[in-house]
Amino acid sequence: MTIRFFIAAFIVLCLFLAPALAESPIKAEFDAACAKTDDAMNLSVAELNELIERCSRLRKSLEKEDETVRKVYLKRIDMCENLYRFVLEAKARQQKKGEAAK
Amino acid sequence: MKKSYLVLLLLLVGAGMAWAQGGMKKKKPLPYEFGTVTLNNYSEHAGMPPAVFDHWVHRKHFTCRLCHVDIGFGMTAGSTKIKAADNMKGYYCGTCHNGQSEFGKGKLFASCAKEYTREDYKVCVNCHRVDRSEAREDAFYDFAQGMPRETFGNGINWEKAEEMGKIKLTDYLEGVSVKKAKLKTQQDFSLTSKVEGMPDIIFSHKKHTVWSGCELCHPDIFVGVKKGATKYSMVEIFDGKYCGVCHGKVAFPNTDCQRCHSAPVQ
Amino acid sequence: MNRWRFRVRLAALPLSLVGLLLLGPGKTSLADDRDALAKVIHAIPPNGPFWQYGNVVMGMRCRPVGMQPVIFPHWKHRAMYTCRVCHMELGFSMKQGDTGVTRSEYLRGKYCGVCHNGKAAFTVKGEPGSPNCERCHIKDTKGLEARFEEFAEGLPIAAFGNGIDWAKAIRDEQMAPRNTLNSRAVISQLPDKLKTPLKLGSYSDRTMVIFSHQDHFAELDCSSCHPDIFNIKKEGTRSFSMENNLYGNFCGACHLLVAFPMNDCKRCHPRISSLGA
Known part of the structure; x- marks a missing residue:
């Protein structure tokens, strides 16, 4: 009973939560650059490099923003970009191993 | 009578001196205190009591990553350096606690304000708590009553609670979270224990990623790419590194040996 | 006295x-x-007499309501359960006064009430003044002393504490305290x-x-x-x-x-x- 109540509450909650930045170009660009973190292991090296490049560009465009926005988004970009780099490194190592095996 | 107080005082001083050097059993947090974080980067400077955050109140509704990845809260107390202004602009606590978000029976209280009346201040003390609140403790025990039990931490087996459908965790906040492709879970693996006869550790990527995603741990907490390259020691984990980042103060504590050292001994 | x-x-x-x-x-x-x-x-x-060693007097909440303090004999319990059962599984602190056991808690089946439920051991339930109350809120300790003498008979001797070498009693399998109350617990x-x-x-x-x-x-x-x-x-x-x-x-x-x-x-x-x- 309470569970159902909470589910309903969440749906309502989600509808109402819309911080000011929701429609801004920065959020849109961030979404595009970081939507694939959960799927990073399946990306190709070229795709990863492209996403990393996109993150760096986004970082630059943040410089003009308000202090809070900068703080929040720089941290979020860090996490996402670092993950891409981490996966890239893992892939490079795997490839090396594969070549050595041949 | 007075004498016995003096004696007690002296004894306490003695115990305090010894405690400073370790060896005294640290006070184990009570179930409702476990996972409670006190934030005091700016509060006291601004003339407010420190903000006290209860993980249990929030983790029964949301995944870890919703706050620690999407909203951007750091993983150690005080590392985020949240300012009242940040909250008022609708970030950090203010993402939800903005006075408008509907939740349960009503609206979530707004976090932080530039000016407040005596009446408003009653809202401030929701987080900027001066005293321990018995109502809050009771609320915890009422909630815990219906949850699967666990010996350590909050005394609640959160993982099982979700499995049993007792809690449903929200993982997406419109306007904050990113719409993502479905998570491809990486394989589980076992880590060999260094001590002969100690059960190996079974690490489940699945159990972790469902609440934490990938970027919360990699590469910040676990930086090694090659399996087996990093040697983790219990000393480091007890010191709050690696697994100890979460499994000490918030996730089930690292004193719950068998939860990780769970492989049958060969 | x-x-x-x-x-x-x-x-x-x-x-x-x-x-x-x-x-x-x-x-x-x-x-x-x-x-x-x-x-x-x-x-x-x-050290005190052997039967008194390890007895904990809990009176923080008893005295204000005019109850005798509880006298908890460790010796009686540790013969049946290991330390970890109460101090880890049941959540009893190792420091006196730290746990803050209340009547409402043990009546709800927490702390003492886990075993003292009328099945595993005599129940904690009962109106104030009923005979079960006095089994913990002990007025006269003579009975406790007598039961100790009977209990200690035949157990390996130690010079201090309870006068019992508990570790030896376990090693020699004279005593096999239960290590958990949860049949599914992994030890x-x-x-x-x-x-x-x-x-x-x-x-x-x-x-x-x-x-x-x-x-x-x-x-x-x-x-x-x-x-x-x-x-x-x-x-x-x-x-x-x-x-x-x-x-x-x-x-x-x-x-x-x-x-x-x-x-x-x-x-x-x-x-x-x-x-x-």
């Missing part, structure tokens, strides 16, 4: 520790000196490496310590002691001294009032000879 004896005993602990405090400021120098060490040992709280095995007793260095070879993980593991979990009481860093437990033990740190967390007391030198320091009077 008996209540007075408890009070005297309780008061003796802080008094003797204060005596120890006044002995001198030196942290390690104390133990270097034979006479000083002897004084430290004399600061150990008095880990002690790794082989830890089965050999540890030899711990001391100031002199004569006072070296033999520590058995196995004896402790029979009663406890790894996390009962690690890392809060003994961190696991090599040579990381600085300030591990006899004096600090006597303040209730390190070994003193248990071996002061419940597990065998520290007058029983030879149990840990097998090579020690008697230390002057």
Whole structure:
């Protein structure tokens, strides 16, 4: 009973939560650059490099923003970009191993 | 009578001196205190009591990553350096606690304000708590009553609670979270224990990623790419590194040996 | 009369520790000196009669409502359950007054109420004044004393504490306390490496310590002691001294009032000879 109540509450909650930045170009660009973190292991090296490049560009465009926005988004970009780099490194190592095996 | 107080005082001083050097059993947090974080980067400077955050109140509704990845809260107390202004602009606590978000029976209280009346201040003390609140403790025990039990931490087996459908965790906040492709879970693996006869550790990527995603741990907490390259020691984990980042103060504590050292001994 | 004896005993602990405090400021120098060490040992709280050792008087919430304090005999319970059952699974703290057990909690089946439910043991339920109340809120301790004499009969003898060598009783299978109340609980095995007793260095070879993980593991979990009481860093437990033990740190967390007391030198320091009077 309470569970159902909470589910309903969440749906309502989600509808109402819309911080000011929701429609801004920065959020849109961030979404595009970081939507694939959960799927990073399946990306190709070229795709990863492209996403990393996109993150760096986004970082630059943040410089003009308000202090809070900068703080929040720089941290979020860090996490996402670092993950891409981490996966890239893992892939490079795997490839090396594969070549050595041949 | 007075004498016995003096004696007690002296004894306490003695115990305090010894405690400073370790060896005294640290006070184990009570179930409702476990996972409670006190934030005091700016509060006291601004003339407010420190903000006290209860993980249990929030983790029964949301995944870890919703706050620690999407909203951007750091993983150690005080590392985020949240300012009242940040909250008022609708970030950090203010993402939800903005006075408008509907939740349960009503609206979530707004976090932080530039000016407040005596009446408003009653809202401030929701987080900027001066005293321990018995109502809050009771609320915890009422909630815990219906949850699967666990010996350590909050005394609640959160993982099982979700499995049993007792809690449903929200993982997406419109306007904050990113719409993502479905998570491809990486394989589980076992880590060999260094001590002969100690059960190996079974690490489940699945159990972790469902609440934490990938970027919360990699590469910040676990930086090694090659399996087996990093040697983790219990000393480091007890010191709050690696697994100890979460499994000490918030996730089930690292004193719950068998939860990780769970492989049958060969 | 008996209540007075408890009070005297309780008061003796802080008094003797204060005596120890006044002995001198030196942290390690104390133990270097034979006479000083002897004084430290004399600061150990008095053992009291065997049946009283490890009895905990809980009266914080009783006295205001005019109830007799509860007298909890560890000896009665530890024959049936290991330390870990109550101190880990049931959430009893190791410090007196820390747990804050309330009537409403044990009536709801928490703490004492887990076993004292009328099935595993006599129930905690009952109107104030009913005969069951007095089984814990003990007025007259003569019965408890008599039951101890009966209980201790035939168990291996120790010179201090309860006068019972509990570890030996378990080793010789005279006693097999239950290690968990949860039939599905996974109790880990002690790794082989830890089965050999540890030899711990001391100031002199004569006072070296033999520590058995196995004896402790029979009663406890790894996390009962690690890392809060003994961190696991090599040579990381600085300030591990006899004096600090006597303040209730390190070994003193248990071996002061419940597990065998520290007058029983030879149990840990097998090579020690008697230390002057």
